[in-house]
Amino acid sequence: MGYKAALILGLLPQLLSAAIVCDMSAAASKGDTCESFVKAWGTTVEEFEALNPGVSCPSLTEGRKYCVIGTVTGGPDPTSTTTTTLKTTTKATTTTSSSKYEPTQPGVPANCDKFHLVASGDQCDTIEAKYGITDAQFKAWNPDVDEGCTNLWLNYYVCVHVPEATTTPSVPDPTPTPPAPQPQMPGVVSNCKKFHKVKAGDNCYSIDTAAGITLDQFRSWNTQIDAGCTNLWVNYYVCIGV
Known part of the structure; x- marks a missing residue:
């Protein structure tokens, strides 16, 4: 116990001088440990502890939010910078740091400048039609969405535009044809205008x-x-x- 306290005190100046920018956080579930939590997010305990100074591994507090994607800069040597970035998947993807659009689905590009909050009933094609983008564009900007679009996360943001991307205006619904007047003589042709x-x-x-x-x-x-x-x-x- 005395050794652990001494270790924490020894690291305190480094922790205080470090700057942490958290891009995304997630709440721990019942029974989660540091090891099980970071495994689900595809990172390491060391990176997790760096983003959450003061966390008491291996135990986590149920319902408490912990940083899972972010950057740690700084340290005891002012002439050097150490950066730790956590990823949500094994792919080389990034996420936006805009706090206005959180949480985002994994894989959203850092330069995304327009977002859509996934609502109940949304599908890839309905989102694409709403913003005038193609399926190829949507999948490129949201690489973790599978081919069949079966893994959209409810109440998470997806990317619907990046700078300089070309979009097409959505096609308005056709104006419905007014019903033919009634009553009609028998034998009137169906294509009468x-x-x-x-x-x-x-x-x-x-x-x-x-x-x-x-x-x-x-x-x-x-x-x-x-x-x-x-x-x-x-x-x-x-x-x-x-």
């Missing part, structure tokens, strides 16, 4: 003349109208244009 409501006194000739169409056209668009045009129904719609 223009209608006329039959009124008292109408006949095929008057309708065709007003619409600028021929009788053959009129009867081809209203297939149940007889050759003598004797069965027009008042207050029903007929087709006068496709």
Whole structure:
């Protein structure tokens, strides 16, 4: 015990002179130890202790947040700088240090300048469509997202833009076609675009003349109208244009 206290006192000036910039922290779960915690984050106990001065390994406090990605600079020699960087995966990836967008999914590039907070129901294609980016761009900026997009983390930020990246404007939803007027005469063609409501006194000739169409056209668009045009129904719609 006396030796440990002496060791801590001996290291105190070095710890006080060191500068720690924590980019990401995570809470310890019940039963976590320093060894099990750093194994999950792909680092070492030594790096973990450097980012969390005062931690009492091997035990961790359940629910307490510990720094898992960050940088330690400084030391007893003012002319030298020591940097320790922890990674969340075995890939050579980095993460943004912007506190405004935390936590981020592992692998987000340091130069990311636009983020999206993953919400329930989000998929890669819906995120990509929202920001006008391609699947290749999204996967390049979020390399830890798998090919099938099955590992998006809810309430974590993903990258949706980096400087000088080319994006395409999202395509607006097409304007829905208004429903055809009703009621219609039987036999009106399904692709009819223009209608006329039959009124008292109408006949095929008057309708065709007003619409600028021929009788053959009129009867081809209203297939149940007889050759003598004797069965027009008042207050029903007929087709006068496709």
